[in-house]
Amino acid sequence: MATLSTDTLLALLQPYLPAPLTAEAAGRLSTYLDLLVKWNARTNLTAIRTPEEMVRRHFGESLFAGSIVPRGTTTLLDLGSGGGFPGIPVQILRPEIAVTLAESQGKKAAFLREAVRTLGLKTTVWANRAEKLPEQFDVVAMRAVDKMEEMISVAEELVRPGGTLMLLTTTGQVEALGHLTASATPLPGSQDGIVALFHVEQS
Incomplete structure (x- = not known):
């Protein structure tokens, strides 16, 4: 049995979406929520425990960010992905983008691999330090990353020249x-939360 009905899920997400989700996307998000709740009981993926708040804070904010990822983006890195936010919802919303989830913590990376497999996504999981990634990306996204100020320099190096750094902060x-x-x-429903886009110029 699903953690939340599809109607409830869609109602919670409605404030964050500029356009309705496809039935396929809604189904994947429902499956993702079930998986997140199940794994979170034994692996600390998120401090948020109620499914409704998971949908609002994690799914809604990530989908909102996905809706403003610049058009024409072909590659996106979710740096410090944790439970898959914002990368997995972005992948569900924007299937044309090749998303990579970078997560160095083994248990979280294992969850991400299971989520990608279960949801049938083309997403790549990088279970190592982000500094070791061999490529650059059109967009590098970070959300609730530990020591974000320190990680900015790492993120900037991973953005291709002329690309975008996205912070959910x-x-x-x-x-x-x-x-x-x-x-x-501004993030819908948040007092001071924003999605900030930085244009990165590199020599």
């Missing part, structure tokens, strides 16, 4: 970063 944290300029879009 707060206005205060973006201001603290100082040297970066961004376009910031």
Whole structure:
């Protein structure tokens, strides 16, 4: 039995979506939620315990971010993916993008591999330090990453010249970063949460 009905899932997600989800996408998100709840009981993937809040905070915010990933993006790296956010919802919403999930913690990486397999996604899981990735990406996304300020320099190196760094963060944290300029879009239902896009120019 599903953790939440599809109607409930879609109702919770509605504020975050500019357009309705396909039936296939809704089905994958429902399966993803079931898997997340099951694994989270024994592996700490998220501190959020209620399925409704998981849908709002993790699924909704990630899908919202996916909706503003620049058109024409072909590759996206979710750096410090954890339970798969924002990468897996972005992959479900934007199947044309080749998404890579970078997660160095073994148990979390195992969950990501199981989620990708169960959901039938083309997503790649990189279970190693992000610094060892052999390629650059059109977009590098980070959400709730430990020591985000320190990880910014790692992320910037992984963005191809002219690409985009995407942070799901707060206005205060973006201001603290100082040297970066961004376009910031408020997250629906959040007091100070934003999706910030930084254009990365590299020599």
